[in-house]
Amino acid sequence: MVHKFNPANKKKLDDPWRRENLPPIPTLEKLGLISGDTMADLGCGIGYFTIPAAEIVRESYKVFALDTSEEMLAEVEKRAVLAGLSNVVTVKTEEYDLMLPNESVSFALMVNVLHEIENKEKFLQEAHRLLKSTGKIAVVDWEKKLTEFGPPIDHRISIDEVRDMLERIGYKLIKDMQLAEVFYGLVAVKK
Ligand SMILES: C[S@@+](CC[C@H](N)C(=O)[O-])C[C@H]1O[C@@H](n2cnc3c(N)ncnc32)[C@H](O)[C@@H]1O
Numbered sequence: 001m002v003h004k005f006n007p008a009n010k011k012k013l014d015d016p017w018r019r020e021n022l023p024p025i026p027t028l029e030k031l032g033l034i035s036g037d038t039m040a041d042l043g044c045g046i047g048y049f050t051i052p053a054a055e056i057v058r059e060s061y062k063v064f065a066l067d068t069s070e071e072m073l074a075e076v077e078k079r080a081v082l083a084g085l086s087n088v089v090t091v092k093t094e095e096y097d098l099m100l101p102n103e104s105v106s107f108a109l110m111v112n113v114l115h116e117i118e119n120k121e122k123f124l125q126e127a128h129r130l131l132k133s134t135g136k137i138a139v140v141d142w143e144k145k146l147t148e149f150g151p152p153i154d155h156r157i158s159i160d161e162v163r164d165m166l167e168r169i170g171y172k173l174i175k176d177m178q179l180a181e182v183f184y185g186l187v188a189v190k191k
Helices: 007-013 018-021 026-031 050-057 070-082 122-130 159-169
Strands: 039-042 063-067 088-092 106-111 133-144 171-179 184-188
Touching: 007 070, 026 050, 026 133, 026 171, 026 184, 039 050, 039 122, 050 063, 050 070, 050 088, 063 070, 106 122, 106 184, 122 133, 122 159, 133 159, 133 171, 159 171, 159 184
Parallel strands: 039 063, 039 106, 063 088, 106 133
Antiparallel strands: 133 184, 171 184
16 A cells, blocks of 8 residues: 655655755756756646756746656645746656656656556556657656655565666666665666
8 A cells, every 4th residue: 555645744744854954956967967957747746846847948948747646736826926937747647657758858867756556567667668669768766664754665666676676677777876865766768
């Protein structure tokens, strides 16, 4: 059984702890997002990473903000207007249907989303479909260990499990990293 983030707690997605431990621009840069990428933020929440990503890729490249929650997407739209960005496109998705065409993005981002998905392999397969050849996926999630904050340990997925899944699906791992002691990051390229 997985636990879904409650949109009523959306303030937790942008607070001083997160700004300190998972600062959006440095994190995106570490994961390898660059100007000229077209990005999909899978499970974008309030757009904590979407908005800075839209600044990094630059105006003529799009960032698709994908989420199953209308409430989250409404928040992303507000934040994009406030930031004066015209390259953020919100998309309401279904659990295993990301709605974008095949091979439409060069970078897919998933931060603290994979542990919320029941059939993780099916979801990563769907993400694979969206990526252009040589496109990258970056998965950031909670370490499977006891921490002060975050989901219960039995709802988490370890870095080794994610690595194995990505390889089985047809991604090649290119980078792994630890972020703020409580998160790991994996970057893989579509083979
Ligand atoms: C913990 S929040 C993380 C939000 C954002 N990635 C961040 O780091 O700020 C998880 C988000 O994933 C979304 N989500 C859960 N399952 C999803 C799915 N199958 N497809 C798309 N979004 C999903 C939830 O609605 C929620 O907004």
